[in-house]
Amino acid sequence: MSTEIAKAYEPREIERHWAQTWFEKQLYRPPDDAQGTVFSIVLPPPNVTGSIHIGHMLEHTQIDIIVRWRRMQGFKTLWLPGTDHAGIATQVVVERQLAAEGLKREELGREEFERRVWRWKAESGGKIKDQMIRLGVSCDWTRARFTLDPPLYRAVIEAFLRLYREGLIYRGRYMVNWCPRCKTALSDLETVHESRDGKLWFIRYPVQGASEFITVATTRPETMLGDTAVAVHPEDERYKKFIGKTLLLPLLNREIPVIADDFVDREFGTGAVKVTPAHDPNDFAMGQRHTLAEIDVMTPDAHIGAAGGRYVGLERFAAREKIVQDLKAGGLLEKTTDHALSIAICDRCKTIVEPRLSVQWFCKMQPLAAPAIEAVEKDVLSIVPENQRKIFLDWLANIRDWCISRQLWWGHRIPIWHCGKCGAMTPAADSKVEVANGRAQIASVPQSCGKCGSKELTQDPDVLDTWFSSGLWPFSTLGWPDDTEDLRTFYPTSLLISGYDILFFWDARMTMLGLHLMRGNSLEKRTPFHQLYLHGIVRDPHGIKMSKTRGNVVDPLEIIEKHGTDAFRFALAVMAAPGTDIALSEERIIGYRAFANKIWNAARFLFFNLEKAEAAGLNIDELAAPEVRANAPYTATDSLPHRWIFSRLASVIAQVNDALENFRFHEAAHVVYHFFWGDFCDWYIEWLKPQLASENRIEAAATWRNLFAVFEYALRLLHPFMPFLTEELWHRLPQRSNARSISLESFSVANPAWSDSTAEEQMTLLQEVIGAVRNTRAEAKLDARKKLAAELFSRNASVRQLADRALEPLMRLANLTEFTIQEEPFGAAGDALVRTAAQFELRIRTGAVTDVKAEIAKLKKEEQRLKKDIEAKQLRLADATFRSRAPSEIVHGLEATVAERQREYREIVDRLTELS
RNA sequence: GGGCGGUUAGCUCAGUGGUUAGAGCAUCCCGCUUACACCGGGAAGGUCGUGCGUUCAAAUCGCACAUCGCCCACCA
Numbered sequence: 001m002s003t004e005i006a007k008a009y010e011p012r013e014i015e016r017h018w019a020q021t022w023f024e025k026q027l028y029r030p031p032d033d034a035q036g037t038v039f040s041i042v043l044p045p046p047n048v049t050g051s052i053h054i055g056h057m058l059e060h061t062q063i064d065i066i067v068r069w070r071r072m073q074g075f076k077t078l079w080l081p082g083t084d085h086a087g088i089a090t091q092v093v094v095e096r097q098l099a100a101e102g103l104k105r106e107e108l109g110r111e112e113f114e115r116r117v118w119r120w121k122a123e124s125g126g127k128i129k130d131q132m133i134r135l136g137v138s139c140d141w142t143r144a145r146f147t148l149d150p151p152l153y154r155a156v157i158e159a160f161l162r163l164y165r166e167g168l169i170y171r172g173r174y175m176v177n178w179c180p181r182c183k184t185a186l187s188d189l190e191t192v193h194e195s196r197d198g199k200l201w202f203i204r205y206p207v208q209g210a211s212e213f214i215t216v217a218t219t220r221p222e223t224m225l226g227d228t229a230v231a232v233h234p235e236d237e238r239y240k241k242f243i244g245k246t247l248l249l250p251l252l253n254r255e256i257p258v259i260a261d262d263f264v265d266r267e268f269g270t271g272a273v274k275v276t277p278a279h280d281p282n283d284f285a286m287g288q289r290h291t292l293a294e295i296d297v298m299t300p301d302a303h304i305g306a307a308g309g310r311y312v313g314l315e316r317f318a319a320r321e322k323i324v325q326d327l328k329a330g331g332l333l334e335k336t337t338d339h340a341l342s343i344a345i346c347d348r349c350k351t352i353v354e355p356r357l358s359v360q361w362f363c364k365m366q367p368l369a370a371p372a373i374e375a376v377e378k379d380v381l382s383i384v385p386e387n388q389r390k391i392f393l394d395w396l397a398n399i400r401d402w403c404i405s406r407q408l409w410w411g412h413r414i415p416i417w418h419c420g421k422c423g424a425m426t427p428a429a430d431s432k433v434e435v436a437n438g439r440a441q442i443a444s445v446p447q448s449c450g451k452c453g454s455k456e457l458t459q460d461p462d463v464l465d466t467w468f469s470s471g472l473w474p475f476s477t478l479g480w481p482d483d484t485e486d487l488r489t490f491y492p493t494s495l496l497i498s499g500y501d502i503l504f505f506w507d508a509r510m511t512m513l514g515l516h517l518m519r520g521n522s523l524e525k526r527t528p529f530h531q532l533y534l535h536g537i538v539r540d541p542h543g544i545k546m547s548k549t550r551g552n553v554v555d556p557l558e559i560i561e562k563h564g565t566d567a568f569r570f571a572l573a574v575m576a577a578p579g580t581d582i583a584l585s586e587e588r589i590i591g592y593r594a595f596a597n598k599i600w601n602a603a604r605f606l607f608f609n610l611e612k613a614e615a616a617g618l619n620i621d622e623l624a625a626p627e628v629r630a631n632a633p634y635t636a637t638d639s640l641p642h643r644w645i646f647s648r649l650a651s652v653i654a655q656v657n658d659a660l661e662n663f664r665f666h667e668a669a670h671v672v673y674h675f676f677w678g679d680f681c682d683w684y685i686e687w688l689k690p691q692l693a694s695e696n697r698i699e700a701a702a703t704w705r706n707l708f709a710v711f712e713y714a715l716r717l718l719h720p721f722m723p724f725l726t727e728e729l730w731h732r733l734p735q736r737s738n739a740r741s742i743s744l745e746s747f748s749v750a751n752p753a754w755s756d757s758t759a760e761e762q763m764t765l766l767q768e769v770i771g772a773v774r775n776t777r778a779e780a781k782l783d784a785r786k787k788l789a790a791e792l793f794s795r796n797a798s799v800r801q802l803a804d805r806a807l808e809p810l811m812r813l814a815n816l817t818e819f820t821i822q823e824e825p826f827g828a829a830g831d832a833l834v835r836t837a838a839q840f841e842l843r844i845r846t847g848a849v850t851d852v853k854a855e856i857a858k859l860k861k862e863e864q865r866l867k868k869d870i871e872a873k874q875l876r877l878a879d880a881t882f883r884s885r886a887p888s889e890i891v892h893g894l895e896a897t898v899a900e901r902q903r904e905y906r907e908i909v910d911r912l913t914e915l916s
Numbered sequence: 917g918g919g920c921g922g923u924u925a926g927c928u929c930a931g932u933g934g935u936u937a938g939a940g941c942a943u944c945c946c947g948c949u950u951a952c953a954c955c956g957g958g959a960a961g962g963u964c965g966u967g968c969g970u971u972c973a974a975a976u977c978g979c980a981c982a983u984c985g986c987c988c989a990c991c992a
Contacts, residue, residue, distance in 0.1 A: 008954070175990090193989085200992085218992060231992095265991055273992050281990045342989090355990090387920065391987075394919080398988090500987090541928070543985090574940080575929075579921080581986095583928050587941055594954040605951030666930070670939070685951085771958095777946090778958035784947050812949075812957090869936075876935090876973085885972040890934055897935055 005607060005732070009600035011564030015724040019136045027741055028071075028138040030078050039075035040490040041067060042474050043139060044498050044506070048083035048146060049090050049124045052131040054538045054546065054584070055499060057556040061569045062535055062576065062665060063497045064137045068720040069660050071138070072747035078490050079138060080477050082145035083128060087411040087466035088182060088190070092348050094120050094410075110409050117410050118439065131557065135565060136723050138743060143486075145477040147469040148412070150433050153440035155476035156412040156469045158431035159517055164416070168364045169404070171425070175284040176403050178356035179346040180302030180316075184407035185360050187465060188400065189505055191344040191353050200339035201324060202270065204332045205230055208246040208255060214239065215334050217269030219341055220279075221327070222320040224249065225308045226297040227256055229275040231286060234260035236271055250332045251323065252309050259290050278357045294357055302354050316354070361405035361414060361462065368512040369396040375515060375527045383532045384663050385579035388500060395504055404465045411463030415442050419449035420456030431481065471509035474528040475518060483519075491518070496529040499537065507532060533663045535576065541585035559589060566722035567593035573721050574669040578662075595673060596725050599718065602681055603729045606711060609692050610704060610734065618701060640766075640802050641687045642706045643759035648679050649713055650750035656717055672717050680714060683767070687806045708734070716748045762802050765839055769799055772835045772842050773811040779858065780833055782846060784812070791832070792818045794840040836907040838900040852915055859912050866905045873898045
C-alpha cells in the first residue's frame with residue numbers, strides 16, 4: 001500500500017509498465033498443466049505490415065474482455081495471436097513504394113521483388129505486435145503465428161493438394177474480375193460496386209446486303225471490337241425477321257450473326273444486344289450456348305490489343321472516346337442517353353475492374369458449403385447477432401466457385417508444375433517445405449512430368465488468394481496437418497469474434513475449410529468455432545463511416561496516449577450493443593477517463609483512511625488474513641448498508657455474467673459502471689464515512705473488512721474492461737504487493753446468501769427519504785450549507801432505526817425527528833416545507849418564512865400531475881375487460897399504486913389548504 | 917432487382933408486451949462537505965418517424981407509407 005498515490009489517475013506510465021510486464025512474464029500462455037474446460041480463440045490476424053486502427057481496437061477490446069473474463073472464471077484459456085501476409089494489400093503497398101522510386105515490379109523480377117516485400121515486412125512487421133502489446137491484450141505471444149511461417153506454408157500446400165486430389169480444385173478458362181492495375185484476377189468478393197452516372201450509347205449495326213440496321217445499346221462501346229454476334233429475344237416481333245441474318249460490325253466491318261436468346265430483355269434499350277463473349281460474363285455464357293468466337297481485344301493492363309484494328313494500343317477509356325467519335329462521324333451513333341450504372345472496382349486499388357477471360361484456378365464450393373449450412377442449422381455453430389445467421393446461410397446456399405489464383409508474387413505459390421512438352425500438370429508429391437533464408441518453399445519439387453516423363457517442368461506462376469491461407473487459420477496455427485497436442489487441446493476453438501464485413505471473406509471460408517479438412521467424424525469436432533460474434537463498425541461522432549478522404553479517421557494510439565487505454569476500452573465496450581455500429585466521440589472517452597479517475601480516487605480514499613485507522617490501532621493483518629478474505633466477508637448480522645451492498649453485488653455479478661455470455665458488452669459495462677459509481681461510491685462509502693472513524697474497534701474493523709471486500713469484488717468485475725487500472729490497484733491493496741496479477745485471480749462469484757430483498761427495499765426507502773430532503777432544499781433554494789431540522793412521518797419501517805447516524809450527514813440536516821404517522825404532533829406545519837411520498841411525509845423546518853407563493857406553485861404542479869395520473873389509472877381499473885384479462889398481479893399492483901397516489905394527493909390538498 | 921437495419925431527450929445511443937421510457941455528453945441551479953471540480957447535490961428536457969391494425973395493455977407485435985443507411989445481384 002502506498003500513501004504516495006497521486007490525486008488524479010495518470011494512465012500512461014502505469015499502462016506502459018503493465019503492458020510490458022504482462023508480455024515479458026508470458027502471463028497469458030496457458031500453463032500446460034492447467035485444469036479446467038478449454039476456452040480458445042484465435043485473433044483475426046491483422047495485416048503484418050499494417051498498424052492498429054480503430055477497428056482493431058474495437059475487436060481486440062471485445063476479444064480481450066471475453067478472454068480475461070473466461071480466464072478469471074477458471075477456463076484453460078488460449079488466445080492465439082498472429083499476422084497475415086495479406087497478399088494483394090501488401091503487394092499494392094510495396095508496388096507504390098517502388099513507383100515512388102520510378103520502378104515496376106516486372107523490372108525487378110520475381111525474386112528481387114519478393115525480397116523487397118520481405119524487407120518491408122521486417123521493417124514494419126513488428127509494429128503491429130508492439131502496438132498490440134501496448135494495448136495490453138492478453139494473448140499468448142509464445143504462440144504467435146504468421147501465415148507465411150514454414151508450418152503454415154506447409155498447411156496451405158497440404159490443403160491445396162488434398163482439395164486438388166479430391167477434384168475440388170480445378171483449373172479453367174473463365175470470365176473473371178480482372179484488375180488492370182494489379183494485373184491479377186480477383187474473386188467476386190474483392191470487387192466493390194459503386195453506382196456512377198454513365199451513358200448508354202445507341203449504335204447502328206448495318207444488316208448485310210440491306211439498307212436496314214439494328215440498333216444496339218451499350219454502356220461500354222469499346223468492347224464492340226470484340227463483338228461476335230447481336231442477340232435478340234426469340235419472340236420479339238420487331239427483330240424476328242433478322243434472326244439468322246448477318247450484320248456488319250461497324251468500324252471493323254466484321255460479319256457477325258443475329259442470334260436469338262431468351263436472356264435478352266425486350267424492354268431494355270432497343271431490345272437488341274451486342275454480344276462480346278470475351279468481355280462480359282453474360283455474353284460469355286451466350287457465346288457458350290451459341291458457340292460464338294471469343295475475341296479478346298484487351299491487354300492485361302486494359303489497353304486495346306492486337307485484335308483491335310486501328311485502335312490498338314489505346315487505353316480503354318481513350319479507345320471508348322475515339323470509337324464514339326468515329327461512330328458519330330460515320331453516322332452510326334443514333335443517340336446517347338444518361339444511364340446510372342453500377343460499376344465494379346478493385347477493393348484494394350479502386351481501379352475499375354474489367355471482366356476478362358483467363359485461365360485461373362477455382363475451388364468448387366457447393367460440396368464445401370453443404371456441411372457449413374448443416375453446422376449452422378444444427379446450431380453447432382451459433383451466430384450472434386441472429387440476423388447475420390440468415391445472411392450467412394443465404395450466401396452459402398447461393399455460393400459460386402471461388403477463384404483462388406492470383407497473378408501476384410507475394411503469397412503461397414501454387415504447388416503444381418506444368419509440362420512444357422505435353423502440357424500435363426504434376427502436383428507436388430507432398431506438402432513438405434524446406435526453409436531457406438528463413439522462408440518456406442516447397443521441398444517436394446517433381447522432377448519429371450507425371451504423364452509423359454518430360455523434365456521440362458515449370459511451376460505454376462500464380463499464388464493463392466490470401467484468404468485461402470486465412471481460411472486455415474484456426475488449425476494451421478495449432479500445427480495442422482500434424483496431430484499436435486495443441487490441435488487436440490484447442491481445436492475446435494470456442495468462439496470467433498470478427499467484423500461482419502469479413503463474414504464471407506473469412507468466417508465462411510474458415511467454416512467450410514475447417515469442416516472439410518479437419519479429421520474426426522463429428523460435426524462438433526470439425527467446426528472451427530462454435531460461436532461466431534460479429535461486431536459492428538466504428539464510425540465518427542455523427543455516425544459517418546471513417547475514411548481517410550473524409551479526414552474523420554481517429555488514430556487509436558493517439559487516444560490511448562491522451563486518455564488511457566482503459567477509458568478507451570470502456571467507451572468502446574459501453575457503446576457496443578450487438579448488431580449496431582458505434583458512433584465514437586472523444587467526449588465519450590473523456591467521460592470514461594473520469595470513471596477511471598473515480599475508481600482511482602475511491603481507492604485513494606480507502607488506502608488513506610485505512611492507514612489512519614491503522615495508526616489508531618486497527619489490525620490490518622487480521623483484516624488481510626486469507627481466511628477473512630476468502631470466506632464470505634458478509635455476515636447476516638451486519639448492518640443495512642452492508643447487507644444492501646452485498647445484495648447489489650450478487651445481482652451485479654449475475655447481470656455481468658449473463659450479459660457477457662450473450663456478448664452484451666454495453667450492458668455488462670453499464671451495470672459495472674453504475675454499481676461502482678452509484679452504489680459503491682455515492683451510497684456505500686458515503687454511508688460508512690461516519691463509522692470509519694468509530695471509536696468502537698470491532699465496528700471499525702467490520703466496516704473495513706466489508707469495504708475492502710466489496711472493493712476487491714468490484715476490481716475483479718472491472719478487470720476485463722479496465723485491465724491496467726485494476727491491475728495497478730490490485731497490487732496496491734494491503735498485503736497484495738506481491739500478487740502476481742489480478743487477471744489470474746478468480747472472477748467475482750456471488751454467494752447466494754447475499755441476495756436480500758428486504759435490505760434492498762429498506763435501502764430504497766432511505767434513499768427516497770434522503771432524496772426528498774435534498775430535493776426540497778434545492779428546490780426551495782435553501783442555503784446548502786445550513787443545517788436544518790426536519791420531521792419525518794413514516795408509515796411502515798422506522799427510518800431512524802435503519803439509517804442510524806449516517807442519515808443526517810447525507811441529508812445535511814442537524815437532526816431528523818421521526819414520528820409514526822398516527823402520532824402526528826401538529827395540525828399546522830407552520831414554516832415547514834412538506835413533501836409526501838408513498839411511504840412517508842417529510843417536513844423541513846426552514847427556520848425562516850417560506851416563500852409561500854413558490855411553495856404553492858410547486859404543490860399545485862404536483863397536485864395536477866397526481867390527479868391526471870390517478871384518473872388515468874382509475875379509468876383503466878374501471879375497465880371490466882382489463883380486470884378479467886390482465887394477470888392479477890398487474891391489477892393488484894395498479895390498485896395499490898392508485899391507493900398510494902390518492903393518499904399523497906390528499907396530503908397535498910391538505911397542505912394547500914393550510915397555506916392558502 | 918432482391919434482402920437487411922435504423923428513425924426514442926439538443927447530440928450519440930440503450931431499451932423485444934405491463935404501473936412514472938433510460939444512459940453518457942451538453943444545458944440550468946446550488947455547493948471548493950478533508951477520495952475525486954475528471955467531483956458532489958438538485959433540476960429541466962421525449963405525443964418513442966407517420967398512419968392503420970392485433971391486444972385488457974404497444975416504443976416493443978403485424979401491415980402500409982415516409983426517410984436515412986448497409987449488404988447482395990451477370991440486365992447490356
